[in-house]
Amino acid sequence: MTGVTRKIVEVLEGKxxxxxxxxxxxxxxxxxxEYRETRARAGTFLDLCYTPDLAVEVTxxxxxxxxxxxxxxxxxxxxxxDALKRNVRFVQGEGPRMDPIDxxxxxxxxxxxxxxxxxxxxxTVGRLRRVLPEETTLLGxxxxxxxxxxxxxxxxxxxxxxxxxxxxxxxxxxxxxxxxVLAEISAEYxxxxxxxxxxxxxxxxxxxxxxxxREFEAYATKPVARMIELVRSARPKAKIxxxxxxxxxxxxxxxxKTKADAIGLDWSVPLSxxxxxxxxxxxxxxxxxxxxxxxxxxxEEGIDAILDRLGNGPLIFNLGHGITPEADPDHVTALxxxxxxxxx
Ligand code: CP3
Numbered sequence: 229m230t231g232v233t234r235k236i237v238e239v240l241e242g243k244x245x246x247x248x249x250x251x252x253x254x255x256x257x258x259x260x261x262e263y264r265e266t267r268a269r270a271g272t273f274l275d276l277c278y279t280p281d282l283a284v285e286v287t288x289x290x291x292x293x294x295x296x297x298x299x300x301x302x303x304x305x306x307x308x309x310d311a312l313k314r315n316v317r318f319v320q321g322e323g324p325r326m327d328p329i330d331x332x333x334x335x336x337x338x339x340x341x342x343x344x345x346x347x348x349x350x351x352t353v354g355r356l357r358r359v360l361p362e363e364t365t366l367l368g369x370x371x372x373x374x375x376x377x378x379x380x381x382x383x384x385x386x387x388x389x390x391x392x393x394x395x396x397x398x399x400x401x402x403x404x405x406x407x408x409v410l411a412e413i414s415a416e417y418x419x420x421x422x423x424x425x426x427x428x429x430x431x432x433x434x435x436x437x438x439x440x441x442r443e444f445e446a447y448a449t450k451p452v453a454r455m456i457e458l459v460r461s462a463r464p465k466a467k468i469x470x471x472x473x474x475x476x477x478x479x480x481x482x483x484x485k486t487k488a489d490a491i492g493l494d495w496s497v498p499l500s501x502x503x504x505x506x507x508x509x510x511x512x513x514x515x516x517x518x519x520x521x522x523x524x525x526x527x528e529e530g531i532d533a534i535l536d537r538l539g540n541g542p543l544i545f546n547l548g549h550g551i552t553p554e555a556d557p558d559h560v561t562a563l564x565x566x567x568x569x570x571x572x
Pocket of ligand 1: 252253254256258267273300301302303305306318323324369375385432434549550
């Protein structure tokens with residue numbers, strides 16, 4: 229690399245940058261007319277993920293429009309169950325579907341061929357690093373074992389992941405095996421993304437918040453700690469963001485035990501607690517995505533509160549979860565301008 233500094237990488241190294249660098253979870257998506265246009269040409273959602281020409285295009289769309297400090301690979305956390313032959317499909321208006329896994333199915337899971345299946349995604353990463361502006365950080369990602377397991381067990385999304393919680397109580401050994409298979413495959417997948425050019429990776433544990441205290445430790449913290457250990461033992465300089473949505477007070481020990489470089493915060497994390505967490509290292513977040521839908525004063529107040537409380541420490545500005553299809557693209561312009569206009 230030619231001495232370029234990528235701001236998000238610098239924050240992940242512990243630096244404070246003012247104004248803070250910004251990207252948004254789900255920044256490529258249905259709120260953008262150009263995404264909807266490409267999506268309509270792609271066929272199925274998975275075709276979009278597995279066609280490098282199209283995946284590169286949609287990854288770049290929000291970079292062209294807003295000049296975010298990071299591009300995030302366009303793919304989905306459910307390509308892992310797809311590679312594990314769980315018959316994943318995305319039904320219009322219903323969300324993801326796959327064949328629900330049972331105990332014998334878990335015993336039969338094999339990691340052979342998974343990375344071959346994901347070769348088009350890895351190719352997308354390599355192409356992106358070659359065409360992105362030098363100063364733009366390229367983020368890879370995957371789902372955390374718990375969140376991916378919840379979809380594999382239920383076979384679809386649920387409001388509270390009751391099927392996966394119940395399965396784990398009834399079949400603790402099979403469930404542990406499922407998590408450890410996912411942790412190992414996901415670590416290999418992240419290493420492949422890093423080797424192809426990802427500057428940092430994010431692990432999404434979007435359903436961490438439905439777990440009780442002991443289960444959070446066993447099913448969220450432990451597998452993510454294992455993944456990070458596997459990635460770092462192969463690539464010691466790997467930069468990793470861990471986002472455990474709804475983890476609340478668990479976040480302090482989550483950071484310590486997983487050793488993630490930065491932790492992502494959802495909007496329910498109080499800014500006073502976020503400031504405490506920031507004393508231990510970089511944080512990312514945590515604007516309520518509904519403020520981007522609402523726009524105006526509510527958007528400005530939400531941005532200013534985060535900048536006031538967290539802007540003097542290592543911060544990556546982001547939402548507290550993915551941007552929603554109802555968000556107005558002009559509100560995103562206003563968001564980026566306000567964050568970039570913040571005084572040092
Ligand atoms: O952030 C980005 O721009 C990168 C792309 C990305 C997508 N999904 C694209 C996508 C990322 C990082 C994800 C992660 C993801 N996928 C998570 C973790 C983060 C989160 O939001 O909680 C989860 C739980 C999934 C699983 C998933 N994928 C669901 C539940 C759905 C359907 C829900 C819905 O909104 O319809 C998807 C589909 C999906 N993944 C879409 C996009 C842009 C929308 C589908 C479409 O365009 O037809």
